[in-house]
Amino acid sequence: MNRDRYSAHRNLRGVNFVCHAPQAESVSLVGDFNQWNPTAHPMERMADGGWFLVAELRHGHHRYAFLVDGHLTTDPRAMGATRDDQGRRVSLVAVS
Amino acid sequence: MVVFGSVGQTVVPESCTVKKSQATKVRPPAAGGAKRLIHPVVVYPFRPPEDYGDLETLYGLVARLDAQRETYARPITVLDRKTHASLQGKPRFEAFHRDIVARCSDVLDAWCVDTCQMWYAGLGRAYELGGPDDVYWLIPGDFNYGSPVGQEVLSRLHDLPEICIELGQDICVGEIEADHNNPKQLIDTHGTFALLYNWFPNEGREIRQYTERPRSEFFAIRHAFLGEMLHRRWYAYEQTVVVLLRAVQTGKRITRFSVGNISDLEEGRESFASAVQQVERTERVLKSVWRELHAEQADWAERYRRLETQSEQVRRAALILLENLLS
Numbered sequence: 001m002n003r004d005r006y007s008a009h010r011n012l013r014g015v016n017f018v019c020h021a022p023q024a025e026s027v028s029l030v031g032d033f034n035q036w037n038p039t040a041h042p043m044e045r046m047a048d049g050g051w052f053l054v055a056e057l058r059h060g061h062h063r064y065a066f067l068v069d070g071h072l073t074t075d076p077r078a079m080g081a082t083r084d085d086q087g088r089r090v091s092l093v094a095v096s
Numbered sequence: 097m098v099v100f101g102s103v104g105q106t107v108v109p110e111s112c113t114v115k116k117s118q119a120t121k122v123r124p125p126a127a128g129g130a131k132r133l134i135h136p137v138v139v140y141p142f143r144p145p146e147d148y149g150d151l152e153t154l155y156g157l158v159a160r161l162d163a164q165r166e167t168y169a170r171p172i173t174v175l176d177r178k179t180h181a182s183l184q185g186k187p188r189f190e191a192f193h194r195d196i197v198a199r200c201s202d203v204l205d206a207w208c209v210d211t212c213q214m215w216y217a218g219l220g221r222a223y224e225l226g227g228p229d230d231v232y233w234l235i236p237g238d239f240n241y242g243s244p245v246g247q248e249v250l251s252r253l254h255d256l257p258e259i260c261i262e263l264g265q266d267i268c269v270g271e272i273e274a275d276h277n278n279p280k281q282l283i284d285t286h287g288t289f290a291l292l293y294n295w296f297p298n299e300g301r302e303i304r305q306y307t308e309r310p311r312s313e314f315f316a317i318r319h320a321f322l323g324e325m326l327h328r329r330w331y332a333y334e335q336t337v338v339v340l341l342r343a344v345q346t347g348k349r350i351t352r353f354s355v356g357n358i359s360d361l362e363e364g365r366e367s368f369a370s371a372v373q374q375v376e377r378t379e380r381v382l383k384s385v386w387r388e389l390h391a392e393q394a395d396w397a398e399r400y401r402r403l404e405t406q407s408e409q410v411r412r413a414a415l416i417l418l419e420n421l422l423s
Contacts, residue, residue, distance in 0.1 A: 061262050080353035081306050082265065089305060092351060094255050
């Protein structure tokens with residue numbers, strides 16, 4: 001673990017998430033950082049059909065996805081792609 | 097604890113030597129009882145560079161890694177002996193080698209037929225010095241690290257081994273994003289993936305879910321998976337494709353991480369001759385891997401002939417397209 005590299009690893013940093021889902025009823029952000037809890041990070045609908053959220057994340061790398069009307073959806077603009085512990089395709093974000 | 101080795105404690109292949117002055121430096125155990133280290137392995141350019149600007153930028157990073165002893169093992173630089181011999185007597189190279197490369201890394205001189213064999217020598221050497229929780233980080237030297245894109249790539253490369261460690265991944269492939277008309281992307285789209293879909297369709301689909309650049313030279317790999325690969329046949333070309341095939345076939349944890357974007361940059365065209373070579377190499381490797389996996393089966397020869405016929409058609413189609421697009 002590279003915690004030493006990030007001496008301020010306990011610090012939180014705001015990360016912007018945008019999901020384009022104009023037809024969706026609800027969208028939330030799920031990931032390792034909220035134990036994939038669908039109610040922890042609800043996203044806000046924007047006028048252009050996108051959904052937006054600023055999430056406070058710790059330094060390091062986080063797996064995440066959007067839950068669009070209950071369906072796990074990867075982020076096409078993500079920094080990376082991987083799988084979660086259940087083997088589902090998810091996205092990756094680096095916070096430095 | 098990580099076991100810290102020295103030349104005297106490990107088996108060094110006959111084709112390789114490590115500069116004694118550097119190799120005998122045994123890194124002290126990490127403070128605080130850290131149990132895992134990242135091993136940077138730098139592949140010195142096979143073809144001698146005219147300008148050392150890119151390498152100076154790269155070795156600026158290597159020097160910083162070398163200074164972080166709690167996190168990184170002593171970096172290794174793999175230098176092909178032909179390259180080394182061709183540069184001996186040139187003051188600029190000798191000064192760079194002595195004052196920069198050898199100062200912040202152990203230099204591994206090895207006879208290598210191609211770049212992937214340099215990977216084999218360097219990763220193999222690092223593996224011998226590593227421990228079960230360690231991660232190995234391949235850093236190709238022949239990239240324009242001095243350019244704005246190169247500096248962006250360099251600033252993100254450290255994420256690859258960190259992702260392996262933090263997220264428990266077996267391999268993390270670094271991908272340089274490019275638009276559809278980028279020459280390397282064209283070769284992968286029409287050559288690499290087309291051939292993969294012929295020889296290994298299921299694995300090809302799975303690999304493409306992670307990356308559009310299955311021949312990337314940027315990756316980090318966990319100790320156990322590297323050991324698995326080192327003890328199998330290692331190919332002189334396109335070894336990343338072979339590693340990804342194995343990863344998919346054995347259910348390894350794979351991550352792709354973007355290390356930069358060259359879509360907006362003007363770039364020199366890859367020559368068609370180079371594209372032919374790359375496509376032919378990929379086909380050759382895939383055929384060999386397929387035979388290794390299926391040669392025990394009763395009907396393998398007939399299936400192989402059918403796939404080989406198709407493969408020839410795929411290759412010819414790929415080369416027609418690439419000739420149209422690159423010539």
